Amino acid sequence: MEKITSFTIDHIRLQPGLYVSRKDQVGEQTITTFDLRVTSPNEEPVMNTAEMHTIEHLAATYLRNEPAWQDRVLYFGPMGCRTGFYLLLAGDLSSRDVLGLVTDCFRFVRDFEGEVPGASARDCGNYLDMNLPMAKYWGKRYTDLLENISDDRLVYPE
Numbered sequence: 001m002e003k004i005t006s007f008t009i010d011h012i013r014l015q016p017g018l019y020v021s022r023k024d025q026v027g028e029q030t031i032t033t034f035d036l037r038v039t040s041p042n043e044e045p046v047m048n049t050a051e052m053h054t055i056e057h058l059a060a061t062y063l064r065n066e067p068a069w070q071d072r073v074l075y076f077g078p079m080g081c082r083t084g085f086y087l088l089l090a091g092d093l094s095s096r097d098v099l100g101l102v103t104d105c106f107r108f109v110r111d112f113e114g115e116v117p118g119a120s121a122r123d124c125g126n127y128l129d130m131n132l133p134m135a136k137y138w139g140k141r142y143t144d145l146l147e148n149i150s151d152d153r154l155v156y157p158e
Contacts, residue, residue, distance in 0.1 A: 009156055011041040016145055017153030018095045018102055021086065030092040031074065035156075036102060037084040038142050046082035050131035051138055053078075054116055055085070055109055057124070058135065061117040062108045063087070069101055095154040103146040109139030 005022045019035040039046060047055075056077055063073045074088040089098065112132070119127045145153070 006035075009035075013157040014041050015153060015157075016040055016084075016142070017149065018099060018146065019154065019156050020093070020095055023092065029090055032089050032091060032093040034087040034089070034093075034095070034098060034102070035079075035084060036087055036142070038138055039083045041081065041083045047138055048131065048134065049082070050129050051134035052082060052085075053126065054119075054130045054132055054135035055138060057116050057118050057130070058109045058112055058139075059085070059105050062105045063101075066101065066104075099146065099149065099154075103143060106139045106143045106146065110136055110143050112136065112139075 009021075014037060016037050016039060017035075019037065021033040021035040024031045024033070060076045063076055064070050066073075069089070072090040074090060076085060076087050078085055087098070087102070091097075112135075116130055116132060118124050119130050121127055
């Protein structure tokens with residue numbers, strides 16, 4: 001079997017950043033998959049499921065309600081390795097094109113107060129596995145990176 005695209009990235013050299021993971025054609029439409037890498041793979045602890053789950057609820061809510069982008073959002077969710085998230089958007093896009101959107105999204109996570117959207121038995125299959133304080137910590141950490149991001153954190157390392 002052929003190795004899938006995400007397994008061809010050198011995770012030893014990969015650092016936190018905002019990367020285009022792949023672009024796929026679906027009919028006439030380009031779908032861009034972004035790698036929102038929050039932690040350094042194999043170098044530092046991964047995020048726990050509770051905070052990732054919380055970030056997923058908050059970010060998906062933010063993105064699907066953001067007026068300029070909501071119709072282009074196809075998916076936001078965690079990576080299995082727990083070092084970041086995937087964001088799929090309709091359109092042939094670059095990391096710079098979505099930097100403002102992703103930064104604002106993680107500011108929303110960082111600053112969120114109150115009940116996590118969808119964190120109830122009726123709305124979520126694992127609603128007790130949430131950790132808002134840690135989600136806010138990771139939201140701040142990733143926001144700090146995005147606000148001062150360098151070009152080498154916007155393109156996968158060669």
